[in-house]
Amino acid sequence: MAKSPPPPKAPACAMVIFGAGGDLAKRLLVPALYNLSRAGLLADGFKVIGVDHGAGDDESFRLGLGDFLESLAASKDSEFGAARIDPKAWTWLADRLSYRVADFEDDATYQRLASALEAAEGAAPSVLFYLAVAPRFFGDIVERLAKAGLTRAPAGAFRRVEIEKPFGDDLASAKALNRRIGRCLDESQIYRIDHFLGKETVRNIMVTRFGNGVFEPLWNRMHIDSVQITAAETVGVELRGAYYDRAGALRDMVPNHLFQLLAMVAMEPPNSFAPDAVRAEKGRVIEAIRHQTPGQALADSARGQYRAGTVDGRKIVAYRDAPNVDPASRTETFVAVKLSIDNWRWAGVPFYLRTGKAMNAHDTHIAIQFKPAPHTLFQDVAEGPSEPNDLVLQIQPREGIGLHFEAKRPGPDVTLAKVAMDFCYADYFQSEPATGYETLIYDCLIGDQTLFKRADDIEFAWRAVMPFLDAWKGAGGPQAYAAGSDGPKAADALLARDGRHWRPLCR
Numbered sequence: 001m002a003k004s005p006p007p008p009k010a011p012a013c014a015m016v017i018f019g020a021g022g023d024l025a026k027r028l029l030v031p032a033l034y035n036l037s038r039a040g041l042l043a044d045g046f047k048v049i050g051v052d053h054g055a056g057d058d059e060s061f062r063l064g065l066g067d068f069l070e071s072l073a074a075s076k077d078s079e080f081g082a083a084r085i086d087p088k089a090w091t092w093l094a095d096r097l098s099y100r101v102a103d104f105e106d107d108a109t110y111q112r113l114a115s116a117l118e119a120a121e122g123a124a125p126s127v128l129f130y131l132a133v134a135p136r137f138f139g140d141i142v143e144r145l146a147k148a149g150l151t152r153a154p155a156g157a158f159r160r161v162e163i164e165k166p167f168g169d170d171l172a173s174a175k176a177l178n179r180r181i182g183r184c185l186d187e188s189q190i191y192r193i194d195h196f197l198g199k200e201t202v203r204n205i206m207v208t209r210f211g212n213g214v215f216e217p218l219w220n221r222m223h224i225d226s227v228q229i230t231a232a233e234t235v236g237v238e239l240r241g242a243y244y245d246r247a248g249a250l251r252d253m254v255p256n257h258l259f260q261l262l263a264m265v266a267m268e269p270p271n272s273f274a275p276d277a278v279r280a281e282k283g284r285v286i287e288a289i290r291h292q293t294p295g296q297a298l299a300d301s302a303r304g305q306y307r308a309g310t311v312d313g314r315k316i317v318a319y320r321d322a323p324n325v326d327p328a329s330r331t332e333t334f335v336a337v338k339l340s341i342d343n344w345r346w347a348g349v350p351f352y353l354r355t356g357k358a359m360n361a362h363d364t365h366i367a368i369q370f371k372p373a374p375h376t377l378f379q380d381v382a383e384g385p386s387e388p389n390d391l392v393l394q395i396q397p398r399e400g401i402g403l404h405f406e407a408k409r410p411g412p413d414v415t416l417a418k419v420a421m422d423f424c425y426a427d428y429f430q431s432e433p434a435t436g437y438e439t440l441i442y443d444c445l446i447g448d449q450t451l452f453k454r455a456d457d458i459e460f461a462w463r464a465v466m467p468f469l470d471a472w473k474g475a476g477g478p479q480a481y482a483a484g485s486d487g488p489k490a491a492d493a494l495l496a497r498d499g500r501h502w503r504p505l506c507r
């Protein structure tokens with residue numbers, strides 16, 4: 001299939017990366033900028049100013065990133081995907097990279113930055129400030145940028161701030177951060193990232209639903225029995241113990257990534273594809289997630305923590321033995337919750353969400369389970385117990401959509417077999433290697449906020465998960481599960497209670 005024509009180049013600007021020496025910048029931002037450079041989507045006047053505490057200069061910054069990019073290309077496991085580096089595209093980008101050693105908590109840093117940007121004004125009056133830093137710096141950096149006058153755009157230019165997750169660690173802290181940055185920036189300048197929204201298959205959910213006539217008539221409580229959203233990972237906590245042990249699986253994945261998937265699946269059709277029309281509908285459905293009472297929250301959730309085990313032939317140490325994790329930790333590395341959406345479309349349709357680390361498969365999918373046929377004509381000839389039809393939106397690692405239904409086996413008598421209609425992205429489209437951050441940077445440069453979270457969206461999400469966090473405080477710890485399994489028994493019991501079971505993980 002032919003490639004689609006390239007989008008226009010993003011306008012010239014300077015991208016100031018706070019935390020330029022960190023893992024995110026190296027692993028995802030710079031590779032994404034390289035991919036944008038290769039695709040010809042960055043203007044000649046584009047440049048990157050890396051800002052961080054660590055020692056270095058322009059030359060060491062460029063060389064370090066170039067070497068790292070080469071190592072990503074050589075590795076089969078990186079998100080980068082490209083097998084080799086195109087020297088022309090890299091040189092183009094490398095010529096535009098510079099580095100400043102600076103203290104984020106010192107006003108002088110921002111004055112110097114202002115002078116540097118002023119000196120370059122002719123070439124790049126617009127600036128994107130990217131906060132690839134620990135969350136404790138978010139509010140402070142924005143305030144200091146504003147104090148130095150850096151958030152005010154000259155006529156015809158823009159000043160935008162892109163903020164990574166986690167955005168708060170509960171409702172109160174998320175609200176406080178929204179208030180704090182809201183005093184310095186207009187909402188139109190704030191780009192809160194959820195990297196799941198950069199994934200092609202996540203963006204395709206809207207197209208599947210609203211670009212086709214076949215699905216939407218069935219997309220409601222009359223025809224849908226339940227929805228399952230799964231994000232299973234094979235990796236353990238690895239070296240992120242210090243952050244993860246305070247966060248846990250729910251905070252790390254649910255109000256952000258899984259709720260964005262839920263919003264894509266459950267939102268009403270927006271009036272248009274305009275950023276605010278889409279964001280308003282997403283916000284509305286997240287707002288409609290029922291706030292559980294403490295008792296319900298306990299009954300409707302299951303937590304697990306992995307013990308030692310083997311995943312894909314690799315030995316994984318127990319979570320409690322991972323670096324920087326409390327040996328008596330009660331932090332969950334797996335969580336499953338049952339949610340209800342209180343609106344007309346979804347009344348009575350349970351949404352089951354689960355996510356966990358060190359599981360037996362890497363599998364992110366959404367399974368829409370349909371109600372059975374109203375009358376079971378073929379009960380006696382079906383192959384095994386009748387399974388409901390489902391539509392599976394496969395997000396990663398294999399990207400596609402599958403519809404599962406019953407068909408007649410060839411032969412003189414009528415016997416049924418389960419079959420699948422499978423659409424696999426890779427069979428239809430040639431896609432360039434991408435990290436997912438290309439879109440999230442490009443959209444910010446062109447001023448499209450569709451894929452970014454609004455202040456209210458973030459707060460609705462935290463409000464919906466707070467009952468779980470509060471209820472767990474007084475409850476027992478998470479149930480143990482072996483690394484390499486499909487999670488704790490309590491998660492199966494959560495669905496069994498409703499006469500349902502999880503869709504098996506796809507290996």
Ligand code: BG6
Nearest residue numbers: 165195196233252253257364396
């Ligand atoms: C991050 C979480 O936001 O998303 C990680 O902090 C998680 O714990 C990751 O592993 C999952 O993202 P992806 O793109 O690898 O599925």
